[in-house]
Amino acid sequence: MSILVLYGSYRSDRIGIRLATYLVDRFRARGEDAELIDAKFVDLPMLDRMYKEYPPGTAPASMQKLADQITAADAFVFVTGEYNWGPQPGLKNLTDHFLEHWFWRPAAIASYSAGRLGGAHAAAAWHPILSEMGMVVISSTLTVGPIGETLAADGTPTGHGGETLDRAFTRFADDLAWWSEAARIQRAKRPPPY
Template sequence: MTDRILVFYGSYRSDRMGIRLAHFVVEGLRGRGCDVELVDAKAVGLPMLDRMYKEYPKGQAPAALEGLAGKIRDADGFVFITGEYNWGIQPGLKNLTDHFLEEWFWRPAAIASYSAGRLSGAHAATAWHGTLSEMGMVVISSTIAVGPIAQALSADGKPQGDGGRSLEHAFPRFANDLSWWIEAAKMQRARKAPPY
């Protein structure tokens, strides 16, 4: 059975560089036979969090929230593409994730970070690890970190230069780790209902 994976990207900037990494990850996972969808927070356009999806009466959530809740519930795993803003996480991606909670539970998540500099978004990746764990996901240990992103990936997400070669080398382990946890979670959910 094909793994259904959602790849989340959250920059709202006009000259978005991280979309290159999002396209690379989507294409890489598709190349492995996964059913992958890119969820771009800017395109979804959720308002700043006022009311979580679960706080709306049944059937009264805005259409964008309802549709995304269904996609999250139906997914087998997630990848979060995160840039680093002032040693922290992007507000657009955080805002999107905070609209949901139980929808995330009992599935694995992977983190791919990037930055314009040499630290490759490491601070954001560290911050996301704790956040995603708190939101009920199992965060895999393999990560991808790209920087400087403009030198490692072309505008259409193709690897280039030394950084691109490093990314191509790291991707199989990242994808294999995510696949292993997806399979483990599927088997466990089929064997035994989650405890809550």
């Protein structure tokens, strides 16, 4: 399974990268092809034109590369912090540059915060956004908080929170794998309706 783990903080002290790193490492340990897509380093401009609005061959190179990566992926994991009960603008901006590229594949949401709610409000905000963009959002979610007590700087789980995260990850990954396989089989059997 090819998984893109998408992360969107642009802050200088980015603690959520710990969760993105953890997820990539854990998916790879399961034998999956997981890759981190970091919005800050992809560095797309604020949305002016969607990828599909560029004449063929004229989109910026970073946008073209990401379009190809999204098209090739089996599943997506959106790693989001919570900004005023909502999603991070960097991740939302990256996501909005594409539309049809996301269709007919599953998405999962992993959220975090410095507090005990673990970014649950941002996770709830992402669900209808991803559904509207043509993805099937799996029911399993990960909420990590306080993230500083759950994951070390290198993404290694720590303490009771880290143990809880490890237990929750198994179901999360199994759920995503099931939907990814189901979508892949169905796409091969019959083209999507639009």
